[in-house]
Each structure stands twice: as C-alpha cells, then as structure tokens.
Amino acid sequence: MAKQLKLWIDNVEVEVPAGTSILDAAKKAGKYIPTLCYHEDLRATANCGICVVEIEGQNGTKRACSTAVWEGMKVRTNSKKLRELRRTLLEMILADHEVECPTCEQNNRCQLQDLAYLFGVDEKNMPKVRKPQPVDDDSFAIVRDPNKCISCGRCLIVCQEVQTVHALTIDGRGFEGKITTPFDKGMLDSPCVNCGQCTVYCPVGALKEKSHVEQVWDALLDDEKYVVVQEAPAIRATLGEEFGMDPEKVTVGKMYAALRRLGFDRVFDTNFSADLTIMEEGTELITRLKEGGKLPLITSCSPGWIKFMETYFPDLAENVSTCKSPQQMFGTLVKTYFADKEYLNPAKICSVSIMPCTAKKFEANRPEMRDSGFQDVDYVLTTREFVRMVNEAGIDFKNLPEEKADDLMGQYTGAGTIFGATGGVMEAAIRTAYYVLVGKELDNLDIQAVRGITGIKEASLTVPTKELGDVELNVCVAHGLGNARKVMEWIQSGEKNYHFVEIMACPGGCVGGGGQPYGSSIADRARRGLSLYKEDKDLPARCSHQNEDVMKCYRDFLDAPNSEKAHKLLHTYYFERNAMSGEATKEVTHKH
C-alpha cells in the first residue's frame, strides 16, 4: 500500500496515499478545484492551466491535475491572484472560440460556458484572435468544428491512447497547431472508426454526431412514409439521467410512449434482433466448435470495432462472426419480413433506429447493407438526438404512461437487454449455447465473470455437451478498442487460445457509446450496465431462445438459424481498409 501523506487544502487537513494528485486530494477535502481540459477517465494533459493552485513556500503555481501531493504540503485553491489568473486564461480561450452558445450542441452543459460564467469573464477584455476554419462534416457519423475547439486534447487522448484508432492528430504547433485528421483529409477519409468517443469527451461543442434529426422529422411529418423505429438496449439505461428520473432504473415503457407521440407508425425494439443475433451467432459458434471452424469466434455487433478490425486486423476477418449487428438484422427484416406481413411497399417504409452509437450511422450507410433491396436502415439517431426531439416536441417524458412495444418485432428477453453492457453479448450467447449443447438451461444464468468494467475479462467454463462430452470453453471480453487491440495481438501471436471473444468498441460497451450523453464517465457507464442487469433479472424470459417473436420469425420466414435465407438476409462480409484513408481496398471475406 502506498504511503499515506498528510497535507492541507485551504487549511483543511487531509490524508491521501502517495501519488495522489492535488486535485483528488482536494476532492477528499471537500473542494472542487475548477478544471477544463481534465477528465477523470483520461490522463491529465495539463494543457489548460485552469486548475492552478498556490503552494505555500513556492513561487508561481502548480497544476492540481498533474501535480502529486507531498507530505506537509499547504495548498491554496483560491486567492485574488488565482481568480485573476483563471479569469484571464478563460478570456484568452474565449478569444479563440466561436461563441454561439444558444445554438450550440453543448449549450447549458458546456464546461467552458460554466466556467466563464462562474469567474465573471468579460469576453470583450481580449481582442478576438480566432481565424475561421471550415467545418469537417463529410463523415457519416461525426462532425468536427475546429472553430469551437479549445485544444484541450481530450479527443486526442481518447482517439490515440484509449481507442488506439489514431484518426486525430495535431497539425502544426503553437496557436496555429490544430487538432485535425491525419494529413488534413477530413474524418471521412481518415482511419476514424466513428466510435464517437471524441464527442463524448469534448468539453465544448467541437465534436458532435452528424445529425439526422431533420430527416427523421421530415419522414415523420410525411403522410406517404411509414416510419418504423427500433431502439437499442443501451439507450433505456440513460434516458432516466436525461429526463431527470432515477438514473439507476431503465426506462422502457415511457420510451415507447414517447416514440408513439413523436409520430412513429410502428414502435419495435432492437432487443428483439439482439435475441435474433444470439440465435444466429450462437449457432455459428456451435457449428465452428463442432466442425472445427476458425476459432476464436469474435462478435460483430459493434460497427466501430468492425471498421477497426478491417483497418488494423484484416487478417483476423475470418474469425469475426458473419452476423450483421442487431440494428442491421432489424433493418433488413423491417423491409422484408415486416413488409411482407403487413402488405407494405418497402419503398415507402422509413426505417429509423435510436442508438447509443455514432458508428451505427456509418454502418447504416455501408453499401453492402442493402439486402432488403433498399438501404436497410434509413436514419440513425443517437440517444442525444432522440432526447432533443422529445424535448422539441414538448413531450412531458417523465409523466408519460408506460406503454408496450408493438407485436412481431417488439418482444425481447433479458439476454437482449444485456447486449448494452460489456460482456452482455457473451453472457447471452453462453446462456443459449449451453441450452443448445447441453439440452437444459444453465443453473445460474448470471455469469459474473464476464460482467463489470474491467477492460479485459477472461473466463473458462466447462460445458457438459451431449455430443462432444465435456467441452472447455475459453472466453474473453474486451471493451474499448485499445483493449481490443491487445486481445487481437494475443490472438495473432497465439499467446492466448480462446473459443469466443466479445469486442465492444466503446469503454463500458454500448452504455458508454459515442451517442450517449456528453461527458459520460466510466463511473456512469458502470452504473448504466448495472441497471441493464437489473432489468434482465426482473424479466420473465432471460434467454434468447425463449423469445416467442424470434421463434415465430424463424417459423414464418427465416426457416432456421443459419439457414440459407438467414444467411442471405442476416449475415455479411468484410473488407480490408487502408489505414491512412479508411478506404475499403478489397473484400477479405465473402457472402455465404
């Protein structure tokens, strides 16, 4: 255990382990030192200087975020000079910031706005030095507005160090030094995997999703269009936070009610296709295990991960499940299965999804995602966009009645729900694979070893199969692409031998997706994961093979898991991509 050090923060005595930053020590002493570039999840860059404090007996100041405490240190977090300093720094940052607060994505939650107000900043004190720059909005998923960027460096750390995607870099230096894409080619032509973690961590409005709100409103208000909606498992874990309700409870019934009030013609649920994914992917796993196919099998539901794999690990493409993501399975079925059932012209159907994810916007636009004969998913809204639409429509979300999803593609089990948390797909797959291989349900459906916020989780379980006897199943769950990279390198080098691997691009899984509320911390993500597990526990059916709607779909339309029709509609193939431009250069796996 690290040595305990005693120090004083504004005369309050506090004891913390050696290595603690002044910032954290101050928190313990009940003092929040103002910060701007700092985020608790990320390495302190010490860029902005807002968190400076004075230390008795020392000249100058120290940055609280990146200075470790020492024994007997006496810290002052507030003084005339420090206030003056913080105010001046903020004025200088604003001098290079496009101030358009009322229309900004981050209005009312912007950290710069907050601090500017708190410190009584007078924007006019400094000459404006901003030079207008073009907004980069060619990407399917992310819009980057350098005019608002304050060069805090959070997006860089997330993109380079946490996600190891390297789609962002700094061009030049000094005041002219700007965060941009490699060789200034724009997000579309960069290795960006659209995970959107940069948007979550941006403290101002410089990074946000490419919005589809207008297109969705147009479709909803167009009588010709039949608008169908699906909602991802993870968004129900965050709506409570956004609408001022219990953040520890999932919000389902009110979500359906709100969607109906927005004017969607049919309200389904992505959880349905999450269960469907398990049937397909579980069958694929069992087939590979039985027939000696390529192992480990790696999950494919996270489109950020898929593009990452195509860019950095195309040699492992054959390991990746051929299953489309739940969103895309759903999209294909809406314009085939559902259209058939309802005698609707698929050309008139507008398929909308609400996702915790920005990469889903890119995925929906992949040219191969048109197995229905149309673009399978027309528009993807993030959680944030959905919340904005509800608020714009003046819907009193909190007081809405609890409603149910529509039949046919609305039913789901607990297995579908936990897709939203890291380890959830793994757990759901194990529940069903066990059932199929052993012929009975698992005694304990809670597979704790794959739950939780640890970056890489490993587990080993013995499955007493009917046909093959006892089978040892080694599984691994990684979330965050930096962790995924490590696991892929282990697989490449043969250092680890897994049978089944779950990868989610975003830390925490989909509850921590790039389309979730701005500023989501790891702690928020962990809490959201827990609320999904809670819903799972409370549901009558907790295994995908118990989903009646899914079984009906097989009976009436798809025949059986991994049938020819299922392969045609629910499975896909992968490309190799150029790591400089992100461009697909060749197919590395092929359609069945």
Next chain:
Amino acid sequence: MKFYRSHILIGIDDESLKAGVKRIENALRNELEKYELADEINIMETGALGYFGTGISMLVYPEQITYVNISEEDIKEIVQEHFLKGRVVNRLVLEEKITGMYDYNYKGRIVLSNSGLIDPEDIDEYLGTGGYEAWEKALAINPSEIVEIVKKSGLRGRGGAGFPTGLKWSFTAPLEADQKYLVINADEGEPGTFKDRLIMEGDPHKLLEGIMISAYAIGATKAYIYIRGEYKLCISRLKKAIEQAKKYGLIGENIFGSGFDLDIKIKIGAGAYVCGEETALIESMEGNRGTPRAKPPFPGVEGAWKKPTVVNNVETITNVPAILQNGADWYLHFGVENCSGTKVYTVMGDVKLPGLCEVDMGTTLRTIINQYGGGVKEGKKFKAALVGGAAGVFLPNKLLDVKMDYNNLKEYSAVLGSGAILVMNETADIIDMLWSVIRFFRHESCGKCSPCANGNEVLFKLIDNIRKGEGKKEDLDKMIHIAEMMNLSCFCALGQSLLMPVKSAIDNFRDDFLEKIKK
C-alpha cells in the same frame, strides 16, 4: 613534427565557405609554394575566428595579426609583403583594438582555448594541446569524486537557467538503473546565440572529452548530442570527431581497461525552439513532437526512454575537462562569488564587431559591448541591449554597468540566459523589436498548453495594433498583465519567460510606446 616560422589560421565556417574561402586558401598555398615558403609557413584550417561581417579572414601567428576582407587579388600582396619582406599589409589589418577570442593575455579562455587555433578535424592537434588528459585522469578516479569536484567548482548550467551542474549530477549519479543517459543540448535556438555552434565547429573534441568525463561521473554508458538540424558543419565535424575518438579507443567498450563503456551518438533536430527545453528535447529524441513533459518526474530520475537522464548544455560540458585537469579551486578563481568560471557571449546588432568572446562571469555589459564588440557602430548612441536572447530583457543605458552573472542580474529582473547580447542604437524602435520578439514566441510556442498558445497570439495582436498605431494606452498594462499570467500558468519555461522581454520593454521604454500610441 615540423617547425614553422609562422602559422596562418584560416577561419572555416559556413559563411566563409560560402564566400569562397577554399579558393583563397588554394591561391595562398600556390603563392607560398611559388616563393618556396611552404616549408616555413603553415596553413591551418580552423573554426570561426570569432568575429563576423569581416569577410574571409585569417590570423597570422605568432605575430597576432588578423587580416580581414581578403580577396583573391590580395593574396599576392600578403605573401610578398608579409611573408617575404616581413611588412604588414596595413590596409587589410583588422584595425579595431579588439580582444575577443584572441585576447592571448587573458588566461580565462577555458571553453574557447583552442577555438581558432587548432584544426578541429584533427584529433592529434587536440591531443597536442593536452587534450584527453583529463579523460585519462578521470578514469583513474571514482565517479563520485568527479561529481564532488564539479560541485565544488561551482559550475552552473550555461543553457540559460544557471542550475548548478554538480548538484544536477548528484541526483542521477547514485541511482541504480540498467541504463542512464547523458544528453547534450546542442539545440541552440535562442535568437542571437551561436556560441555552441562555434564551440562545436572550432573544438569538437573538447566537447567530446567533456561528455566522456560527465558520462563517467553519472554512470551513463550512452550519450547523445541533440543538435539542431541547421548546424550541418557541426554535425559533420562532430561525426568525424566521434569516429576519431573511437579509433583512438577513447570511447567504446571497456575504455582503457577501466571497465567503463561509452557510446556517443548524434541526434538531429528539425527546427523547433522549444526543444531547447530539456523534456521537450527528450520527447524529440524519442521521435515525437517536441512538447514538454510534466515535471516531476524530473529527467534526472525519469528521462529518455524513462531512464535517468542528465541533460546539459554544450558550453557547460565543455568546461568540464579543464575543471578536472586543474581542479575546482582553479576554476573558482574565475568569475564572482556563487557564479564561478567564464561565460561565452555572443555580441551582435549595432556593434562594430559582432562576434563572440569568453570572459569572466561578472564582467559588465559595458565592457563586453565596448571592448569585445567594438562599441556601437557608426558613432551612434547606445539605446538598449536585449540580453539573454528573445527570452531575455531589454536593458537601457542606465544598466550598462550591471555585472553579468546569474545572481546579480536576477536583482534587475534580468537573466544571463544563453549569453546573447543584441545591441540596439538610438535609431532602433523598441516597439518593432518587441513585436519581433513576440512574433518569435508565437511562432515557436509548441501549442501544448493554451496559456502559451493563446497568450502569445493575444499579445501579438496587441503589439501589432500598437505598431500599426492602433493601440490604446491600456494595452500596455494589459500586455504586462497577460505576460504575468502566462508566467504563472504556462506549462514550461517558453511561455513563462515572455514576461521578461514584455515587461522590460514596456517598463524601460514606456515613453516610446506612449508616443507611438498617441500618433
């Protein structure tokens, strides 16, 4: 070994090469042969002779006569008159009574003792001056003793901050590590500073010897010289010197049976002033953008590739051989209390003889400018000197008699910095000069921290407005305020040090600013 009646030292540097010094050297050689003087008169190539703007120059030794602005046509006359007839060609002689590098009566030439006198590309010449004796001596004693000697000598870092060198070493020397590094900061980028270039061009072996001793003292088996990419001649001379030292077994494995290994490598920069900051330099060495790291951990504990690393300036390390050879007490005789030794200054701007000189610490600014720089040129009056480079201070007339050493200058909120002295005459416009200084910082800020990146930009905007006659009186205090805030909050010394030029220019020459604003 041959004995010569006279030696002709020809200064070879980038500038003289450009002016065709080789052509003139050949003409001289031919001319001497023509009169069968080749056996009597030795021609030696050496580094820069220590003054600039004087075209191709050569120094005749032992007569101590310097010919300047020599053209090919003059060669005949020089040979016939001087070497045949013993008559000095007065029209080409450097008239100014300057001392500079060639003050032979001054015993304090430590760093520059060989510069301009030996052929820097020949290790034997360096050996002939007693070179590498200190290295041999060092290997015979305990490394910790060397640290003590340097500590006692009072040697302080010559890169600008003036941190005691022995103390710096004493943090790293006792650390146990599988690898330690010595890094020589030869990224000389402070505007107006070119002393390290001339040390390296003129006497590369002395630097190498200093590196050897210092590396041994701290237990570093790998040393890097991080040198700016523009210094092509230095790079090639140092490479040659390293090769020679290797050949002579001065570096390599188990040097002289001591059990100590040392490898010296050169790392090349690519144009970034901030890399003069030691942690930024380390980042750059590792192949990254040269942005500074947080301290602590200090490089002495966790530096290059996370290993203990001592970073020292070229001039600092070049002092080490003499300290070891002659002892700490000898070194303490030079300079003033708490600031021992000599300092190499570069004097330039509106002076008669821009160049460099090595003088005792504590020598006054007036002496340096008048005696070594030849005074203000064209009979103009002195207005100000920017002392210490861009990160320095504008000193007015009334401070000309300030003693130049680390401690004393602090009392005037000034710094010795890298030893650059830019002299401005009465016609110089301080506003223009400050504008130029801020433009420099704005260009060189690494952009890592916003106080520096944005602060420089805002300051530049303000000074630019003032320069254009659009400034306001309040802008002056605002500028000082911003620079003060930057001083308190910038991540590294680059942004912190802008306060010195800004405050000194405005405080010492406020009337100039006000006049401009009124217009």
Next chain:
Amino acid sequence: MYKKILEKYEPKKENLISILHDVQDSNEQNYISDDAVWEISQYLNITPSHIHGVISFYSMFSFKPRGKNVIRLCESPPCFLRGSENILAKLRQLLGIKIGETTEDGLFTLELTACLGVCGNAPVMMINEDVFGDLTEKRVEQIIENIRRRAK
C-alpha cells in the same frame, strides 16, 4: 521506394526525425509524400497520424511539395534589427510569391524561420543546406540570379 534510406536505420521510433530528414532531402520537391509516410509508418511500426504530428511540428519538414530551393529567411530579432524585413520585401519582389508559396517554375519556396544561429552575419537566410549572411538587397539579387542561371 525509400527502402535504401530506411535500411540505414534500425526500425525504432527514435530514428523517425533522421529518416524524415533523409527522405525529404532525397525528394526533388523537398517534401515528404504520402507514400513515404506510409512506408515509414510500416517500417517503424508507428501510425501515419503520429508521423503527421511530427512532420508538422518541426519547421524544417513539409508534407506539401516545395520548390527545388527552399529559402528560409531568419525573422528573429537580431536579423530583424539588421533589416530582414527589407530582405523579405526584396525576395518577395524578386520571386513574385508570398511567404509559404512556391514559384511557378518550381525553383523557389519562400519561408521564414526562427534564428539560424549565424547572427554575427545578420541578416541571414538558408537556401536548402547553405547559409547566406550579411544580406543586402543587392546580394540577394545576385544569389537568386545565380541560382536561376544555374538552373537553365
């Protein structure tokens, strides 16, 4: 394409800057091309985005094509005091380009640089690897003329 240069160095990130120097020097247009970046990134096992960050940080590097002769005029205070602004005006007039631009014939690119460490000869400029000091408008004219003549 750059194999010869790369193989001179161990495949370690610390050699990046030296490699970039060599690659740029080997290029007629004094720049580091996308292809070169890709090859270097493969050789050193570092990302193109890292290389972009490094290239753009150091003023000696460029990832945009430049002229055969890159003129880097010092803009630091010592040269400024000795009249570098006049030299700049002269260069702009002679070349007909602004700072950062390249002449149409691809012969010159005009850049400003921080102190080159030759301040005794202020004002100073570098053309590729060569230093030219004690510049006067007349001298600049001769230098440019010489280069133009030799290029013919």
